Structures are given as C-alpha cells and as structure tokens.
Amino acid sequence: MRFRPSLLLDVGARSMVPTLVLVSLYVLVVGHDEPGGGFIGGLLAGVALLVVFLAGGAAQVSRVLPIDPLTMVGAGMSVAVATSVAGMVLGAGLLDAGKLELDLAWIGKISVGSTLVFDAGVYLVVVGLVAMVLTRLGAREETAP
C-alpha cells in the first residue's frame, strides 16, 4: 500500500510540532528544580516526531531531523558521560553537579547547573532513539508491496 498523506493530519502537524518541540525544550531547561528533565523532554520531542511520522511517514521523519539519529545518540551519550566525569576531573566525584550564576543585567539572574548539560545529553539520546525506531521500524510498512 502506498503511503497516502492526509491533509488534516498534515496541517495539524504543522502547528503541533513546533509547539511540542518548544514545550519539550522548556521541560528540559526547568528539569533542574522542577518536574521535567532530559528524559521527559526527549520523550516529548519524540512525540513531535511521532506526529511527523503519522502525517508524513518515515521519510518525512528523516527529512525534518537536522542530524542523523545515530550521531544524535552517540553525541548525547558522549556529552552525558563527559559531564558526569567532569566532576571527577575538577576534584569532586562521579556525577557531581556544579552551578553557574549569571547576572544578565536587566533580564535578571539565571542559574545554569551542569545537570542541564547532562540532561541535554539524555535528551539527545532519547530523541535519537525515538527517531531510529520510527525511521527503521516504521520504514518497512511503506516499502512493502
């Protein structure tokens, strides 16, 4: 069966996907002190990819991804490990977290924890894995006679 896009889904996806990605990034950033974090954020972005998949098929998923999912998983894994051992290099222990306070004049103060970098790595791993599931396992259906 050839893949037939649905107009309704396609239009829906166009508005849903950016919103979902924004929400996922928000959840990633607030994850340090509030419910959220890399894993949940990654899953939300994965849901965005799922919407893309439903609307446009596996090929569309590959098209919207900025980088190859494998590279994404590899980079995310490397970032997460690098942050967890960074603590040891700086004299603390495995996975010890640091915090950076930034005073951005009139915007206000923000604090960035090293956990955010770790979470960003987790985020990449999760998004990459979801993308791989969709592009590899989802592709079969379209190519089959």
Add this chain to the structure above:
Amino acid sequence: MNVLASLPVAIPFAAVGLTLLAWRRLALQRAISIAATAGSLGVAVALLIAVDTDGVAAVAVGGWEAPIGIALVADRLSALMLVAAGAALLGVLVFAVAQRDTDEALRAFHPVYQTLAAGVALAFLTGDLFTLFVAFEIMLTASYVLITHRARAGDVRATMTYVVVGLIASALFLVGVGFVYAATGTVNMADLSLRLADVDPAVRTALGWLFFMVFGIKAAIFPLFFWLPDSYPTAPTPVTAIFAGLLTKVGVYAIIRTQTLLFPVEGASTFMLLIAGLTMVVGVLGAIAQGDIKRILSFHIVSQIGYMIMGLGFFTVAGIAAAVLFVVHQIVVKTVMFLVGGLVETASGTGRLRDVDGLLHRFPVIAVLFLPAALSLAGLPPFSGFVGKLALVEAGFDAGRWVVVGVSLFASLLTLFSMTKIWAGAFWGAPSANLVRRPPSTMLAATGALVVLSVAIGIAGQPLLELATRAASDLLDPAAYVAATLGGGA
C-alpha cells in the same frame, strides 16, 4: 580511590558514545573499543590493589549521601570480579576483531558490547539493590541484542526463550526490590543489612529465597537452567564466549552478595547444598549426552555453577573464599573453552564432534590451547580448576558435609570424561577433509593469552586463595562495607 571506583563504569559508557559517533569507521570503532576495554582492565587491577591495601572504597554518586543517593562500593570481591571480567572482555574483544565474517564487522557490535561491559561493571560495583536491577537490565538488554542480532531462522525460537526467561526474571527481581522497600523503606544494601535484622524472620527468609530464585535463573542453577543450553550455542562464538564467561557469573556474584550481606544464615544451608549437588550432576549428565562442542560446554556452565553455590552453601569463610576463587577461575576458563570451540569451528566449519577429526595433526596449536583449559575445567593439578576445587573440598570437609563433597568429586570425574570425549572426537584420528582454514594468528593469540592467564591462576593459587579468603572474611563480617558505604563516600 573515588576516581578508581567510578571509572570502570564511566569508561565503557564513554566508549558507547564514541563508537556510535564513529559508526561509519570500523577501524576507529575497533580502536576505541579495545582501548576502552584495556583501560578498564588496567583501572580494575589498580582498584583491586588499592582496595586490598586500603579497604573498601565507596562513592556517593552525585554527592548524594548513601542511604538516599546511589552508592558505588568496591570491596575485594567486586574488585576481583572486575579484574577477571576485564580480562575476559579484552580477550574476547580481540578474538572478535580478529575473526572475519562475523558479527563484529556489523557496526552495532562495538556499542552493544561496551554497553554489556558497562552493565557488568555497574552490577559488580553498585551498593544499591535497585541500581543492581538497572545494571542487570543494561547487561541483559545488550545481551538480547547480541544473541538475536544474527540468529538464523531456526535459532530464533531458542533465543526467544532466552529473552522471555530473562524478562520474567527481571520482573521478579523488580517485584522483589519492591517487597524489600515495602518491608524496610530502603534499597541501599549496606543500610538494608542493618534494617533487615529487625524484619520478621519469616518475611526475611521469604525475601532471601525470592532473590536466590531470581539470581538463580540468571546464574542457571538447577532447576532453572533449561534456557541456557538451548540458547547460548546459537550465538556467534565471541558472543557465546562472553555470555558463558560472564553473564551467569554476574548472577552468582549477586547471589553471593545478597546472601552474605542481606540474608546471612547460621551454619550451612542444606537446601542450598542440595540445589548445588543437583546442579552439578544434572549439568554434567546433560553435557555427556551432547555431540556438539558448544552444547557440551553450555551444559558444563550449568554444572560448574553448582560448585560455586556449594561453596556459598557451606557459609564459612573457607567455603565462600573457595567459591570466589572458583568464580574467578571459571570466568577465564569458560571463556577460553568457548573460544577454542570457536577455533575448531573456524578450522572445520562445524562444531559437531562426528564431523571433525584429527585436529591434533592438522592444527596442533588448537590442541595446545584446548588441553590446559580442558584439564583445568575438569580440575586436574596443577591447573586453576584444581586449586578451586581443592579449596572447595577442604571447606566441605571442615563443614562436615561429606555427601555433597562426594557428589562434587563424582561430577568432576564426569567432567573429565566429557572433556576426553571432545579430545577423542575432534583432536584424534586421521584429519578429516573439512579442516581447511587456519584460524588467524590474532585469534590464536587472544585465546592463548587467556590460556596463559588461566594457567597463571593455577600457579598463583596460594596468594589468590589468600586474597579470596580476605574477600570472604569481609563478606561474612560486613561491618567495614557498611561503614564505608554509610560513612558517605570516604
């Protein structure tokens, strides 16, 4: 100390990320993978020396103190296991790289292999029951990929058994962790060893046997071993070798750790000894009935697990020390045996004894590698198996458990018999026509290095037994372990 206890887990995880990034460059993947595995082995050796001189090393991960956060705890047992596992992982990795036309050339092999290594290291180091569950999951998920990756149509059923049994055991494990948390309010093992003393003895015993069963499935003890001999031989040689050398032994490690730290008993456990005896005999009888090298060896995995459980069952310092030494010996020897089996298959294209003859004349080097490992498995002096079994038998005499000791000697005799069966079947006789391909020298060298290590374990038997005895005294008197863990990352 902190750094040393963290690195064995961190290095393989870093290698997972890097090998994924190097997806399109196999040579780079190999370099990263081998460097990481060799590095882990080096760290493990340093950790063993450090722990043996300075005592237990504990890391509170992320700076969260022990009963709340996750703790990595390295005592002598963990460090010893890490060293043995590291050696086996490195040997098998080099073997896999040298063996052409296998799994290894598929680019997923290295990331998955490193994931397995990370899971194994985490299982040995964690001081937390839930993290132990996570470690088992990391290790088993990687093993599911490795075993099903290249399964031929007929093998899928056997590998599915492996996956399903593994998942059931994991589910039971998780339920067990839930029960423990419900009964005590903690999953930190050091904390648990203090709090479980106040729990109703009946509940405590039930929990103890639940964990014994869960890890028993992973370790393949009687009657929970049925999944192993069917599924292991279907995988490619390097995968089977590392499964045989490591995975069941991680189960045994978990049994030793939980039974000594969480559920200690007074005196020998007759039930455990009964299980141990049955495991030894049923395993070896199964091996005798087989006609394929890998299937014979798979049943021997089961049989040898019985010896380790026997050592633990005595519940004396000597018994547990012998069991620990025996695990170390088995990790190396079992890996070697499967690698030799793989060499035979490479040379002849088959592992069926009926179809292979005269290896001794055609490829004497394989025979040279096989013989010490086989005699060691059977427990003949001066090889490593003898040291382990002698220690077990002495511990059994001290504990006054004559029957199970007799059974273990009988099983050893049958082991020797089934080794002579391989020897007579594959190595003697006129060379058969299918002995066409000489295995690459690197494969022989990797196997040879592990053979040398196994012989070295036999020669260094006395110092190793002393080390194992110190490890066992720590296990039976966990005060230092508890203090180091709860003291908060000293």
